[in-house]
Amino acid sequence: MLLALLALWLAPAGALAADADAGTSDAGTGVLTRPPALKRQVEAPYPPEALQQQLSGTVVLQVDISDTGTVTDVQVLEPAGHGFDEAAVAAVRQFEFEPAEVDGVPAPVRINYAYQFVWREAPPAEAPSDGGVAQAPVNFSGQALERGTRRPLEGADVALPALGLSAVTDAEGRFSLRGVPPGTHEVVVVLTGYQRFETKETVAEGQETRATYYVRKRIFSPFETVVRSERERKEVTRTTLQVAEVQRVPGTQGDTLKVVQNLPGVARPAFNGGDIIIRGTGPQQSGVYLDGVRIPLLYHFGGLNSVYNSDLLESLDYLPGNFPAAYGNAIGGVIDVKSRAPRDDRFGGTASVSLIEANAVLELPVSKDVSVAVAGRRSYVDAVLGLAPEEVTDGFRVAPRYYDAQARVEWRVSSRHTVDFLTLTSDDQLGLVSERPDDDDPAASGEFKLRTGFTQLRLRHRYRGDKLRLDTIGMYGWGIVLVNPPGPGGIDLRYREGTLRTTAEYPLSDAVTLAGGLDISAQRARLSSESSTTPSREGQPELPDAVQTRTRVESKRALQYYPATWVEARLKPVPQLLLVPGLRSESYVYSDQEDPRRVLSPRLAARYTLSEQWALKGGAGLYHVFPTRGEPTRELGNPELLAERSLQTSLGAEWKPSQEWFVSAEGFYNRLSQLVVGSSRTVERGGQPVPERLNNDGRGNVYGAELLVRRALTDRLFGWLAYTVSRSERVDRPGAASRLFDNDQTHVLTLVGSYKLPGGWEVGARFRYASGNPTTPVVGSVRDDVADIYVPFFGATNSERLPAFHQLDVRVDKTWVYERWSLNLFLDLTNAYNRAAFEGVTYSYNYSQREYFRGLPILPVLGVKGSF
Template identity: 20%
Template sequence: MLNKEKYWLIMLLFTSIFGTAQDRSEVDLVTYLDTVETSFNIRFSYQTEAVQDLKLQNSTFEQLDQTLQYITKQTGLTITKIDDRYYSILPRTSSIFCAQILDAATLKPLEGATIQALNKNASAVTDANGYIELALIKPGDSIKVSFLGYQTEVLKVERLTSNCQQISLAPKSFTLEEVVIKRLFSRGIRKFPDDRIEINTREFDILPGLTDPDILQTLQILPGIESIDESINNINVRGGTQDENLMLWDEIKMYHTGHFFGLISAYNPNLTERVEVTKNANSSEYSGGVSSTIKMYTPNAITEKISGGAGFNGLSADAFLQIPISTKLALQISGRRSFADYFQTPTYTSYFNRSFQDSEIKNDGSSAENIKSLSDFRFHDYSAKILYDISPKHQLRASFISLNNTLEYSESDVDEQLINESLIDQDNIAFGIHLSSVINPAYDTFLNAYYTQYNIRSTDQDFSNNQVLAQTNQVLETAFKAKGTWHLNSRMNFEHGYEFTETGIRNTTSVNQPVFQQRKKDVVRQHAIFGDWSLATNNFRLRTGLRTTYFEKFKKVRLEPRINIRQKIGHFALKTEAALKNQSTTQIIDFEDNFLGVEKRRWVLVNDNDIPLITSKQISLGVDYTQNNWLIDLTGFYKQVSGITASNQGFQNQFKFIKTNGSYETKGLEFLVNKTTPKLSTWFTYTLATNVYSFESLNPATFPNNTDIRHSINTGGSYALFNNFKIAVSLNYHTGRPYTLPIENAETLPSSSNTYVVNYDTPNAANLEDFMRFDATANYSFNWDAVTAKFTLGIINILNQTNTIQRYYEVNPDDNTQAIAIQNNSLGFTPNASLRLTF
């Protein structure tokens, strides 16, 4: 028997349930008026034409006044009381339209959005709370809602109400183009119709081997993108070298890419919101990367609340904050630092051994008998961004970033007297500012300026001989760009602009005993005008452009046409891309004057002589199929790059110290299959390619490229066991890279200086053993009040497979008639774990 309190509690519960479950379906206004007349014993007088097409939600009220107010708000009609029983209903032929414009993602009001009544001379701009009132509007009229950086909407006014209607605008970056598939490999990775790949780190879910969304590691899951030595400093896009990739961070060109001298990305993913990767015909607005363009962007919207996070893994700790100072001003800051100088984890030990295995640096505590060695390695990156909305139509953004790697190494004897002390310091500091403006609904502008400085410095001091060797490589670059976008109509755009770039590079080497100094500095200035025309319909997309660049120093003009076409036919789409590109900076690899054996690359400028302008010609043809969350993509490509130098390629054979110019030609097929469901994503990628050098002054003149990976496979999947627990596994396989063997039974030969050198056979005629690696990751996430926590465990090379990534030869110091192999291996079994908190 229930007591009285329980009885009333149950009755109250049932009453609340059924009371809130009233019929909220739409009904015709005429039917609704008939019901009101019966309920309140009144009569309405109206013209049938004024109400016959109107509908409203079927809601009931206890009071007549409440009912009449509800009808007025929902329909915009005027109700006038004639006497106690009769009421007249009259239409509003023209009235005030009220709305509030919101950001679809954050629901933040948009100040300065424009609403224009089509076919009428009426428009207005929203206030600080996103509200707008527009006269001369009636139901059935069309309005156009637009705002800088957001998709323009054209809507019909269904009714006029005193409660302002909410209209949400989606950011352009998410709606400018149809996404071919919502998720590629993992949540947060998208593929667009023009073959751009976007990585959204805020939405990033899980990939095998990664505990954090490492931006540049993630790229290597894509077909056509490899790293022949497992290094971010050596990402090879369709057979190109690392310096052929244009790296932009908030529209600033960067000359430094990786921490740990290339094993992890130097860009903190927590304040890098999204990354765009283009392998072929990008917009003519960008030049300088003959193989690819990689653009990284930080958040660009001012949020209402403070947000941020912090975390750590086996290598470093980091934190980031987004701080709204006012509705028009905000600050973003982030920082990351390694902690190996305080505490060393198994992850750090594995990375250290991999990074410094072919250098002067030892990690075993001794470099020779009775000699003790110490090494201290650390890295950091810091970034900041100021966001200021000057007015509803003008947005100012300023960005700053600092990246650094520092390595200190020393050797001492048994009496702890220093024998040798070395230091290498590598950094990239950059600052950029840009202004976005809406001139009118059909035209907007973008002004951008930046300064970037890259430095690598090393000193090597031999105390026994009182000798000091110092080396530097410095890049200073400033640029200014002005761009306008003319929105001809909803389907056509025309982008055009001008860009000026000044790049200066300095290389120095100095020795105190014997005294030797070498300094070289070059400057190249470029003036470029560019224009892109784009057309988009339901099934057809076209973007074509031309960039014209004038090089002051050489008094030469270079043209760079681009074209990108996509035609959709049912679930299939045919696509083609073609581009000509130029590049004025490159890297040379100096095996004699390298930085402690760790960093061998130096940035240099073209001089139109022994270091010519690098040019590329590319074309690709493909077809893709999308249906039921399946994506199947097949693309064939051809690329020719000329103007490369032998010293840029890193030859470890008979061409090691030869300086000459040449080209390479690569062609192949890229195949991708991806199936996604809400819980499962599986993928298979395969790349078949050939890559051949052509150097007229070498013998032989043609031979396989150092980056010639004939077959490459990446296959894996991720699965959500529960809503908050996910796992991912993958297999990475590719055939071995080429290398050069010494001649059998004649491995060395005497040189002119009464020493011996390796007697190499045909260049790149042999291949290393095939590379194979299994990776796995699992993560668990949970909410704790307003904080979201995620714990991730990742393992690289879970089977501890020994993979050789480089092999070359040196003369045996104990027998100068023999050559010994110097071999570098990839990462072994490498566990890592991370804990991340966000709010």
């Protein structure tokens, strides 16, 4: 935030202040790494009309500052009349600034600048003695802080109007005045975007009066302000979400990462769960990153909450396709979550409690150059259900619980070097215990356990030179996946992994920037499992467990190694055109393979700016994703599998009629090949015939269009409309009929809006509509006398659809702002009109009757959050 306040010692005197426009811009918003700084100021003469009438006034201006620091345009947003408007505009047009930087690069910005004229009595002249200038001692000083957050207010005007004295607060919010006469005086604190603060202070003879003033923001927000700006484009489509914009989206319980599922190109997952389904591809075919390094999963059980605390996030980049060469091993889309540095100005934190979990965050500066943040969250659904009487649970105990924790230390070694250490951990456990045996179905008795967890240790170094930028992250981690059902079957997977990722950028000129990097990851795993010999793949309905043969794997040890390098150029042959050609080389080495796999992925993105409001964009590229989980094992899959491949193309346009509004429309076509599908063939391996189980015979087509209409966050309002129409088809083997992808959804519509009301109230709503998922119908059954069950016959794959999904979510917040902290009480109402979704089809024991399986009904979540 840019805040500049000039004391004008005329008779009477005036003052002015500038305030960077709060909020975020469109999908191209970057991270402000340096705000614009006032380098040359011009004082405006006090208008004669206002001087004669002893008037004060404030003129709010919209100021455009170029990437060289010059003022290119000034518009009056809130006039004051009496000659104030003309005087302020004329003065600000002559200002010069040190340019702002976005992602370390000079960039144009638009700020709101409030020029304040304060009429004061002229101070009496003091006669110098002994030929010198009389200098009274400082006897009135203090600090101006934002009420509720204790954030220092820079550039605030602290005035004693009756005496004609004033001071401007510094970067720490401090001020001082000399020679204030003894007595009680009125004190006024004025700053753009904040309520006028008035009080009285008593100054005693021979003593210094010290005061702290907590000034309330007109529209309170606990988040830091972001200056609007356009980040350098490196990809065709990117949607950037700032934490301040999305922490109160209805239906997300304040979790920033859950908002991803409301963006164009993302299908609704079953049961509103945690799967990320981007542009007609499977969850495992997209990449989820934290600061450029993958994390194993994004959400806790069922998508309840993300595994990284939202209060420690800075932003989130969503790239649905044609992403740059810096990302690989994905044929869907990319989600890159950006963590933020701990506070370096004050001790602070948050604590929250809801009906399902408790959460806490603490941040503090250890020294001038070192700051620390820690966070932890734990659910207590298991504890609540454990108190329920047996007659309520009918002999069943469901004990789900999850927790996560993060700790980060940042050391600002110098203006060019920054080192930070981040550790994060997540653990989910779900237990289902039947405490009463079932004589008719012994398998119903017993215990079911599911556990997933991981821990990562990350060390990062960033170097920002005059031109060269280096960013290096090393990661070491471990994790577990444990599935222990009653009876036969189960999975026990334990692994250790490491990643080294380094990125370099260097501008050769204004028209050419080169970038490249090294991306190496490895995983060593130990697997024990008992599963179906022919497990169901995407598009294959599940057969009853009793008729399947099983394969047992005991302590299988495997090594996966993924080395990759990439390079790209950002070319501007003319100012309106940006070309980004890139090339990524990836290799895959697995312990059961006979030969390593290597692929090349060329990519090209282009963007042409027609005007300040219109731009065209397009891209094409080749993308690959390697086999995952048990697919390349000799016992469960095929170690000779190739990488799945996608040829992605897209073309679209963007319209930005104002700073607040952004519209993007884009069509896309992705051709998928070498998809991993099930196989019943036998192949020769090592001179012996073995079942192939899996091969790369699958192919597919995904095509559609996306629309995003977005109203960026202002003081009171934000929201967006996201609409996707698409079709995702698959062919499982040569000669087979085309079918729909399991998660194909023809139409997906999301409407999100939130508005801040007076008195600390905020209301928001989210409406979602999605076509029902395809399903494969059962057309008959036959009794298996050996297994004593009925075995179904299935119709054409995915030839039916479930009924469409639609749901309204509502959120109401009330915030109380105290001097040193704030309290937020919220009610998040999911499925407000209680329309349970149709999530699947369930059949009777002999498949003669069927009915829809329904999701959750109305779900109110009440919570409270304190911040300081």
